[in-house]
Amino acid sequence: DVKVTQSSRYLVKRTGEKVFLECVQDMDHENMFWYRQDPGLGLRLIYFSYDVKMKEKGDIPEGYSVSREKKERFSLILESASTNQTSMYLCASSSTGETEAFFGQGTRLTVV
Amino acid sequence: QKEVEQDPGPLSVPEGAIVSLNCTYSNSAFQYFMWYRQYSRKGPELLMYTYSSGNKEDGRFTAQVDKSSKYISLFIRDSQPSDSATYLCAKGKAAGNKLTFGGGTRVLVKP
Numbered sequence: 001d002v003k004v005t006q007s008s009r010y011l012v013k014r015t016g017e018k019v020f021l022e023c024v025q026d027m028d029h030e031n032m033f034w035y036r037q038d039p040g041l042g043l044r045l046i047y048f049s050y051d052v053k054m055k056e057k058g059d060i061p062e063g064y065s066v067s068r069e070k071k072e073r074f075s076l077i078l079e080s081a082s083t084n085q086t087s088m089y090l091c092a093s094s095s096t097g098e099t100e101a102f103f104g105q106g107t108r109l110t111v112v
Numbered sequence: 113q114k115e116v117e118q119d120p121g122p123l124s125v126p127e128g129a130i131v132s133l134n135c136t137y138s139n140s141a142f143q144y145f146m147w148y149r150q151y152s153r154k155g156p157e158l159l160m161y162t163y164s165s166g167n168k169e170d171g172r173f174t175a176q177v178d179k180s181s182k183y184i185s186l187f188i189r190d191s192q193p194s195d196s197a198t199y200l201c202a203k204g205k206a207a208g209n210k211l212t213f214g215g216g217t218r219v220l221v222k223p
Binding site for chain 2: 058090100
């Protein structure tokens with residue numbers, strides 16, 4: 001059974017904190033993605049990576065960074081959390097040439 | 113204008129009815145069109161995809177893409193309460209690549 005696992009289901013952090021969201025996939029996928037999901041806006045791409053140590057900006061990268069040191073792990077970093085980063089964060093992975101992207105269960109982050 | 117537009121709903125139908133979902137998109141440089149289903153407090157799961165234009169059928173589900181009008185549709189026949197979920201349309205340039213999503217339509221099928 002394919003799996004994308006996000007380290008936390010729920011997180012509450014304070015404004016200004018540095019926040020790490022971790023994602024691990026066990027399918028040996030080359031591609032990994034971080035999206036955020038907000039009501040009425042759907043999923044918006046923050047960052048993605050097509051290979052280890054590679055990263056590319058998505059549509060809304062401001063205030064975020066990422067790290068991919070190993071193929072199976074893709075981390076999203078909020079350098080200084082702000083209340084407008086309160087959202088559902090979804091990690092996904094896919095294999096080049098295969099259509100389906102597999103999603104984790106999401107992390108609901110609240111910044112207070 | 114968003115790249116993919118989708119009516120947020122909610123769309124409420126009685127059990128057994130046909131559910132009709134639509135999206136429009138603004139950029140033609142995409143070949144893959146998908147529908148993801150998302151249950152409450154879960155991540156999205158791929159329901160169906162279509163490559164380029166045309167129809168695709170899978171059981172009770174039919175996906176249609178009309179590239180000339182930039183329209184994506186999903187039809188659910190004989191809807192069931194278990195079909196109650198948020199349906200997200202998405203497009204991608206190549207298999208495995210990043211996706212652009214619509215806002216999602218919440219569907220409620222009442223017994």
